[in-house]
Amino acid sequence: xxxxIFILCLTIIHEEFVSCVPASYQTARDxxxxxxxxxxxxxxIQLNSAELALDKFLLQNKQTTIENARVGVSDFxxxxxxFQSKKWIDDSPVFKIMEKMPKGCxxxxxxxxxxxxxxxxxxxxxxxxxxxxxxxxxxTPSLHFFNKxxxxxxxxxxxxxxxxxxxxxxxxxxxxxxxxxxIIVDNPDDTYVTVNDVWKKFNKYFGLINGVFDYAPVFKDxxxxxxxxFYQDNVQCVEVRATLPQVYELDGTVHDQDWVxxxxxxxxxxxxxxxxxxxxTKIIYSGIRFNPVATILNNVKDAIRLMKEYPDFxxxxxxxxxxxxxxxxxYYIDDLLYPSQQQPPVYLPYFFHGGETDWKDTRVDENLIDxxxxxxxxxxxxxxxxKHPYIKQVMSERGIAVEVNPISNQVLKLVADIRNHPAALLxxxxxxxxxxxxxxxxxxxxxxxxxxxxxxxxxAGEDEGIRILKQLAMNSITxxxxxxxxxxxxxxxxxxxxxxxxxxxxxxxxxSHHVSRSDHTVKIIG
Ligand SMILES: *[C@@H]1O[C@H](CO)[C@@H](O)[C@H](O)[C@H]1NC(C)=O
Ligand SMILES: *[C@@H]1O[C@H](CO)[C@@H](O)[C@H](O)[C@H]1NC(C)=O
Ligand SMILES: *[C@@H]1O[C@H](CO)[C@@H](O)[C@H](O)[C@H]1NC(C)=O
Ligand SMILES: *[C@@H]1O[C@H](CO)[C@@H](O)[C@H](O)[C@H]1NC(C)=O
Ligand SMILES: *[C@@H]1O[C@H](CO)[C@@H](O)[C@H](O)[C@H]1NC(C)=O
Ligand SMILES: [Zn+2]
Numbered sequence: 001x002x003x004x005i006f007i008l009c010l011t012i013i014h015e016e017f018v019s020c021v022p023a024s025y026q027t028a029r030d031x032x033x034x035x036x037x038x039x040x041x042x043x044x045i046q047l048n049s050a051e052l053a054l055d056k057f058l059l060q061n062k063q064t065t066i067e068n069a070r071v072g073v074s075d076f077x078x079x080x081x082x083f084q085s086k087k088w089i090d091d092s093p094v095f096k097i098m099e100k101m102p103k104g105c106x107x108x109x110x111x112x113x114x115x116x117x118x119x120x121x122x123x124x125x126x127x128x129x130x131x132x133x134x135x136x137x138x139x140t141p142s143l144h145f146f147n148k149x150x151x152x153x154x155x156x157x158x159x160x161x162x163x164x165x166x167x168x169x170x171x172x173x174x175x176x177x178x179x180x181x182x183i184i185v186d187n188p189d190d191t192y193v194t195v196n197d198v199w200k201k202f203n204k205y206f207g208l209i210n211g212v213f214d215y216a217p218v219f220k221d222x223x224x225x226x227x228x229x230f231y232q233d234n235v236q237c238v239e240v241r242a243t244l245p246q247v248y249e250l251d252g253t254v255h256d257q258d259w260v261x262x263x264x265x266x267x268x269x270x271x272x273x274x275x276x277x278x279x280x281t282k283i284i285y286s287g288i289r290f291n292p293v294a295t296i297l298n299n300v301k302d303a304i305r306l307m308k309e310y311p312d313f314x315x316x317x318x319x320x321x322x323x324x325x326x327x328x329x330x331y332y333i334d335d336l337l338y339p340s341q342q343q344p345p346v347y348l349p350y351f352f353h354g355g356e357t358d359w360k361d362t363r364v365d366e367n368l369i370d371x372x373x374x375x376x377x378x379x380x381x382x383x384x385x386x387k388h389p390y391i392k393q394v395m396s397e398r399g400i401a402v403e404v405n406p407i408s409n410q411v412l413k414l415v416a417d418i419r420n421h422p423a424a425l426l427x428x429x430x431x432x433x434x435x436x437x438x439x440x441x442x443x444x445x446x447x448x449x450x451x452x453x454x455x456x457x458x459x460a461g462e463d464e465g466i467r468i469l470k471q472l473a474m475n476s477i478t479x480x481x482x483x484x485x486x487x488x489x490x491x492x493x494x495x496x497x498x499x500x501x502x503x504x505x506x507x508x509x510x511x512s513h514h515v516s517r518s519d520h521t522v523k524i525i526g
Pocket of ligand 3: 135136137138152153154155
């Protein structure tokens with residue numbers, strides 16, 4: 001009897017010694033913990049011993065980071081703006097594993113914000129015929145390719161090579177250009193107070209990049225380079241929200257939509273052929289949510305036509321642009337109902353951005369309702385979902401996944417601290433969640449690894465290890481727009497890559513310093 005009390009008095013909860021916990025209380029406590037653990041996303045996954053070894057390593061590192069921050073010894077990267085935390089994340093053992101891990105598909109990214117700015121600057125702006133002009137009033141640059149630049153009052157075109165040599169320091173010029181393209185600043189909290197402040201700069205990015213992105217040779221190489229970078233980041237497929245812009249040649253030719261889709265398709269096929277572990281690319285044609293009703297109707301009709309002409313490649317339709325001030329789905333309701341009102345009805349899958357807002361029950365927030373009524377296949381962001389329990393339930397029942405983009409939501413100022421991101425709540429249940437990166441190039445994030453880091457460190461709990469990562473990767477295939485045949489093949493291929501990833505880690509770490517280092521640091525906690 002005495003002995004039993006003694007053992008209970010040494011009960012350890014979260015590394016802390018708690019005085020005497022009565023046995024019945026402890027049992028009731030464990031029951032609650034277990035009930036919650038069983039509900040969590042990924043909790044059903046069974047791990048083998050090789051996976052458990054990596055699980056242990058990840059958990060030790062995560063716990064060390066969290067516990068040190070909890071007691072104030074250090075800071076917690078996901079609670080700090082990504083512009084400031086990136087350097088620090090990049091050095092962490094957890095991030096290095098996120099990079100190596102096969103992550104499946106990136107299901108929410110945009111056409112002209114997926115290739116690193118380093119490549120854009122070092123490659124695109126060093127090509128022949130690349131011109132720059134600086135607005136005489138504001139100093140703001142624009143970029144474009146020309147054979148012979150037209151006169152442009154108030155913003156005189158000159159060869160960027162000339163501007164560079166006039167500037168006198170190529171490196172400093174390119175750094176300025178990087179700063180003008182990217183939304184990264186040293187003090188984001190002061191520079192961008194509201195969502196609208198940062199979107200103003202974000203929109204400037206698109207204005208600047210599109211001048212060169214729309215140039216045919218760049219357009220093709222940009223997309224190819226995106227696939228290279230995503231694949232290097234261990235992403236096996238990409239679904240791109242694409243606006244299919246008017247792509248130009250130096251001689252003034254402007255290509256039609258078919259050319260643009262064919263360029264995408266040719267590059268995707270070629271890339272997949274060269275990289276057998278890559279599953280492929282899909283295009284989600286996207287209209288702009290500031291355009292007139294008539295324009296969006298034409299976009300919808302184009303989407304229907306393109307889906308027919310490029311089956312299993314063009315897979316649906318969305319509306320893009322800042323949701324807050326933009327037009328609502330309801331505003332375009334006649335356009336969006338057009339396919340289902342044809343005789344017979346035409347099936348156009350939707351992939352709507354919805355609820356990318358902090359404003360509860362506003363017209364923006366209500367986009368979630370229209371997205372569901374329009375049978376959306378997935379919801380982009382769904383940041384406002386927790387304020388709509390009914391919609392959450394419908395999505396859960398119908399398997400409509402939410403595409404969570406943690407870093408985008410942080411840098412575009414919906415949430416400062418990723419621990420407070422609403423997806424943390426979604427992941428406590430078996431909600432269909434996928435992780436994506438939205439516009440990683442604009443804030444110099446890796447194609448998907450940084451967002452996976454955030455999901456792992458801050459959306460999942462301190463004691464959630466490799467199960468959640470495996471579940472998120474598999475979800476990205478399950479909820480992709482691939483056909484069921486394609487999904488089967490993709491899942492098999494992903495599984496092979498996963499096994500290799502686990503085995504490689506175990507081989508490399510079988511008696512290396514990594515494991516012992518984390519064993520050591522975890523002791524700091526007590
Ligand atoms: C840019 O990249 C393309 C495609 O990889 C390559 O062919 C070309 O030589 C590069 N150009 C420059 C200026 O780096
Ligand atoms: C960057 O933008 C600033 C201010 O808009 C401008 O003064 C500068 O010339 C630009 N530099 C480059 C290389 O784009
Ligand atoms: C220069 O910037 C001003 C202010 O944004 C704008 O009104 C003007 O049209 C720009 N000029 C050119 C030539 O783009
Ligand atoms: C795509 O490939 C086809 C077949 O090789 C070719 O005829 C066509 O010109 C290519 N289109 C583009 C835009 O690259
Ligand atoms: C959505 O799906 C339901 C059930 O299949 C169908 O009755 C309805 O017409 C669809 N709505 C639209 C807008 O496609
Ligand atoms: Zn988006």
